[in-house]
Amino acid sequence: LLIDKNGQVLIDTEGTAEGKDYSNEEFFRNSLINKVFMKPIYSDKDTAKLLISAPVVLNKEVIGIYAAYFDIEKIGMKFFSYEVGKNRYSYIVDKNGTILYHPDRQRIGTKVENELINNIINRVNTGKMITETSGIYEYRGTKKYMAFKYMKDTDWLVIVAQDLTELYAVSRNITFISVFVLLLFLILATKLGINFSKTITNPLTNLMNAMKSAEEGKLDEEFIYTDNDEFGSLSKTYNGMIKKLRSNYEELEALYEELTATEEELRAQYDTLIESEEQLRISEERYRIALEAGKNGIFEWNITKDELFISEQFEMLVGYSFKGIKMKELIDTIVVEEDKNILVQSFNEHINGNTKCLECEVRINTGYGTTRWMFVKGRLINGYMAEQKILAGSLMDITERKEYEEDIKYLAYYDPLTDLPNRRYFIEELEKELNEVEIKGIKKAVFLLDLDNFKKVNDSLGHDKGDELLRKVSTILKGHIDENVFIARFGGDEFLILIKHFEEIKQLKKIAKSIIEDLKDGIDVLGKNIYTTTSIGIALIPDDGKTVRDIIKNADTAMYKAKAEGKNKYMFFKSDMIDELEKKIEIEKTLVECLNNRGFKLVYQPQIDSNTGEVHAFEALIRIKDKFISPAEFIPVAEETGLIVDIGYYVVEEAAIQIREWLDKGIEVRPIGVNVSAVQLRDEHFVEKVKQAIDKYKISPELIKVEITESALMENSERNIKIIKELKEIGIKIAIDDFGTGYSSLNYLTYIPADYIKLDKSFIDKMFAVDGKKQVLDGVTFLAHQLNLKVVVEGIEDRDQFKYLKSKGCDYMQGYLFSKPVEKEEAERIISFIFEV
Numbered sequence: 001l002l003i004d005k006n007g008q009v010l011i012d013t014e015g016t017a018e019g020k021d022y023s024n025e026e027f028f029r030n031s032l033i034n035k036v037f038m039k040p041i042y043s044d045k046d047t048a049k050l051l052i053s054a055p056v057v058l059n060k061e062v063i064g065i066y067a068a069y070f071d072i073e074k075i076g077m078k079f080f081s082y083e084v085g086k087n088r089y090s091y092i093v094d095k096n097g098t099i100l101y102h103p104d105r106q107r108i109g110t111k112v113e114n115e116l117i118n119n120i121i122n123r124v125n126t127g128k129m130i131t132e133t134s135g136i137y138e139y140r141g142t143k144k145y146m147a148f149k150y151m152k153d154t155d156w157l158v159i160v161a162q163d164l165t166e167l168y169a170v171s172r173n174i175t176f177i178s179v180f181v182l183l184l185f186l187i188l189a190t191k192l193g194i195n196f197s198k199t200i201t202n203p204l205t206n207l208m209n210a211m212k213s214a215e216e217g218k219l220d221e222e223f224i225y226t227d228n229d230e231f232g233s234l235s236k237t238y239n240g241m242i243k244k245l246r247s248n249y250e251e252l253e254a255l256y257e258e259l260t261a262t263e264e265e266l267r268a269q270y271d272t273l274i275e276s277e278e279q280l281r282i283s284e285e286r287y288r289i290a291l292e293a294g295k296n297g298i299f300e301w302n303i304t305k306d307e308l309f310i311s312e313q314f315e316m317l318v319g320y321s322f323k324g325i326k327m328k329e330l331i332d333t334i335v336v337e338e339d340k341n342i343l344v345q346s347f348n349e350h351i352n353g354n355t356k357c358l359e360c361e362v363r364i365n366t367g368y369g370t371t372r373w374m375f376v377k378g379r380l381i382n383g384y385m386a387e388q389k390i391l392a393g394s395l396m397d398i399t400e401r402k403e404y405e406e407d408i409k410y411l412a413y414y415d416p417l418t419d420l421p422n423r424r425y426f427i428e429e430l431e432k433e434l435n436e437v438e439i440k441g442i443k444k445a446v447f448l449l450d451l452d453n454f455k456k457v458n459d460s461l462g463h464d465k466g467d468e469l470l471r472k473v474s475t476i477l478k479g480h481i482d483e484n485v486f487i488a489r490f491g492g493d494e495f496l497i498l499i500k501h502f503e504e505i506k507q508l509k510k511i512a513k514s515i516i517e518d519l520k521d522g523i524d525v526l527g528k529n530i531y532t533t534t535s536i537g538i539a540l541i542p543d544d545g546k547t548v549r550d551i552i553k554n555a556d557t558a559m560y561k562a563k564a565e566g567k568n569k570y571m572f573f574k575s576d577m578i579d580e581l582e583k584k585i586e587i588e589k590t591l592v593e594c595l596n597n598r599g600f601k602l603v604y605q606p607q608i609d610s611n612t613g614e615v616h617a618f619e620a621l622i623r624i625k626d627k628f629i630s631p632a633e634f635i636p637v638a639e640e641t642g643l644i645v646d647i648g649y650y651v652v653e654e655a656a657i658q659i660r661e662w663l664d665k666g667i668e669v670r671p672i673g674v675n676v677s678a679v680q681l682r683d684e685h686f687v688e689k690v691k692q693a694i695d696k697y698k699i700s701p702e703l704i705k706v707e708i709t710e711s712a713l714m715e716n717s718e719r720n721i722k723i724i725k726e727l728k729e730i731g732i733k734i735a736i737d738d739f740g741t742g743y744s745s746l747n748y749l750t751y752i753p754a755d756y757i758k759l760d761k762s763f764i765d766k767m768f769a770v771d772g773k774k775q776v777l778d779g780v781t782f783l784a785h786q787l788n789l790k791v792v793v794e795g796i797e798d799r800d801q802f803k804y805l806k807s808k809g810c811d812y813m814q815g816y817l818f819s820k821p822v823e824k825e826e827a828e829r830i831i832s833f834i835f836e837v
């Protein structure tokens with residue numbers, strides 16, 4: 001209904017009330033004063049209606065009223081009949097106690113009979129009940145849970161009642177729902193958890209993937225993770241490990257290749273051996289058959305009368321026919337000179353009763369112009385004319401068998417590649433000779449030769465050329481063989497020489513020298529001239545060992561020493577070499593441990609500005625945390641073993657960490673110089689790794705200086721200059737370390753793009769010696785400054801030196817005069833010192 005403000009109905013959607021006047025109706029009067037009004041209307045019990053009226057307002061003035069009837073049941077159904085159980089229901093009572101809505105339609109419009117509700121209505125009317133209440137009440141003998149809500153706007157009381165028994169059932173539902181919700185929550189939480197844990201599992205998965213590919217042999221896969229957390233350090237360790245593995249693997253591969261080659265050689269040898277053995281077996285079979293077939297020659301020698309009978313077959317075998325020949329004559333005619341003794345001895349032994357029968361193998365020059373091996377067998381015939389000595393015997397051609405035996409012996413005792421005796425032959429020979437040492441007190445010696453850089457030749461030129469080189473070297477060595485010198489191939493590129501007798505050491509030196517000299521001119525290998533040198537270790541017998549094992553081991557130790565001292569030389573074994581070797585092994589072990597447990601630390605020595613006394617920079621010097629081994633001792637070992645590469649990165653990283661720490665503390669940092677050895681420069685990842693450290697700790701590259709010795713620079717100058725250029729491109733400063741200790745030409749300074757030269761302590765000391773040439777310094781500083789290089793002097797211990805060097809324009813000073821290398825805390829303290837200059 002739309003009603004104007006005079007109560008006239010303007011619009012009625014039902015069309016029944018148009019034109020009616022509602023000006024006296026309660027709802028009209030209420031809405032006219034700007035209220036929303038609601039009232040149930042009971043025209044009859046079946047169609048209870050709710051009248052709602054509301055003002056229509058324009059500019060804060062009521063201009064009419066909008067009213068509508070709602071089927072109360074329908075609203076009731078909608079709002080109050082969401083019954084859960086059979087006995088739950090809700091109903092509405094107005095403040096007069098009239099039931100406005102009840103699921104039992106009959107009761108709509110009647111007065112409520114429930115005492116409890118009447119009570120509540122009373123309390124509502126007297127203003128005692130505030131808004132809502134609930135509780136368990138007994139109504140008509142059943143216990144119910146009832147909730148009342150008083151709705152102020154309409155003055156209605158809404159009652160919800162339910163049997164307790166049913167409610168409990170509901171609560172079970174609620175339990176079920178709780179469990180369900182809990183589960184849902186758990187699933188959600190799990191999902192969230194999974195998302196969160198992905199931040200952990202992702203790096204793990206990456207690591208696992210990296211490890212998987214490593215497992216599949218793809219060793220170039222690194223675990224990329226750049227954060228500086230546990231995963232960061234894990235990734236570093238892993239990558240370090242993988243890198244090591246890769247280099248080991250590459251070495252292994254090379255070794256493996258060598259091995260397979262040797263294996264093939266061996267297999268071929270073995271096959272031939274088997275074949276020869278088979279042939280031997282066949283020939284033995286033949287021999288048996290031959291024997292049975294009576295192919296052997298027969299003789300009978302009447303020793304007493306010196307009469308000799310020989311069979312036709314005998315004559316056939318030796319290719320002569322003898323009539324009335326004497327035994328001695330026969331032997332002289334046919335038996336090979338060197339074997340005569342063997343035969344005669346065997347005869348005598350048997351005739352004297354020392355052997356059961358005569359048995360020997362001798363060579364015979366046959367009448368056919370060939371030399372054949374014969375097996376001679378015979379026995380004294382007893383009892384037959386007892387006063388006469390008669391020897392009956394047979395002769396058998398065993399040449400074929402002998403040849404197979406020779407082949408077998410060759411295969412077992414010679415190296416097929418070089419035709420030299422092999423390791424086994426050498427060992428047996430040496431063993432024989434050792435017995436002689438005991439008995440006769442003769443002095444002997446063993447040389448162990450190892451070619452220098454053979455692996456390089458093999459790797460770069462291929463196995464064919466490697467083999468050829470070994471053959472050529474062997475040929476040269478064979479030139480040294482005589483009755484006193486026995487030479488064998490020990491395996492790979494190692495040879496052994498046994499000197500069976502010597503009187504004076506100088507004899508040995510002469511042999512060693514001449515071998516080294518022979519190799520000097522290079523060797524033509526398939527049209528290519530290859531320079532190979534050799535290092536020789538010498539062990540004396542019995543002084544340096546009495547067993548094969550000790551002698552070879554000690555010769556080997558001496559050989560290693562010769563290599564360490566620059567190769568291409570010989571070295572006699574000394575017992576302290578073993579100590580030295582053991583010490584080195586010990587140091588190597590320590591270094592590996594330190595790499596794994598961060599057992600190194602850096603100490604810092606300041607470089608002082610000669611003019612201002614300020615700290616210009618620090619040099620980082622490595623120390624082992626809990627052992628006193630000086631770098632002068634362990635750095636060479638690290639270089640020899642290649643560990644220096646990893647140690648070097650450790651140092652660079654540690655320096656970067658230190659700079660970062662000082663930056664974070666707000667300290668005005670100075671550049672830190674790190675020492676880089678020649679071996680490190682050979683590592684192809686050097687520049688990249690240094691850059692990584694700088695990036696990782698977000699430091700300016702000018703804060704890292706690299707000190708490279710001039711000898712390292714010279715070693716591979718073109719490549720190293722390239723490396724230096726790359727470092728400079730990044731912004732890293734370069735110092736040429738140990739200047740004045742090696743290379744004498746100053747020329748190279750002009751093409752190495754360095755920033756500093758560091759004059760070595762020994763150079764300065766020499767200069768200040770009594771007749772030292774101080775004027776050299778002028779030239780050096782002049783040239784350096786011309787080339788824009790700053791001059792740093794190292795090892796300044798006294799003030800006079802300092803004053804002099806300063807006056808000659810040396811820019812920075814480092815030495816005990818100012819400070820020894822100090823721990824980082826102390827370095828931090830002296831960073832802002834002004835030293836006396």
Ligand code: C2E
Pocket residue numbers: 605620621622630631632635644648651674675676677737738761794795796797814815816817821
């Ligand atoms: P270097 O690069 O010539 O280092 C200078 C050496 O001289 C240091 O010995 C230092 O302690 C010492 N020194 C400094 N001032 C004086 C002085 O006034 N008088 C005397 N007598 N000596 C002084 P340190 O620390 O024993 O190092 C020895 C060598 O070990 C270094 O010689 C360097 O070649 C090598 N080294 C040290 N740390 C590292 C490193 O981290 N990496 C590499 N590759 N080599 C390192």
Ligand code: CA
Pocket residue numbers: 619675707737738
């Ligand atoms: Ca240095």
Ligand code: CA
Pocket residue numbers: 737738760761794
């Ligand atoms: Ca130095």
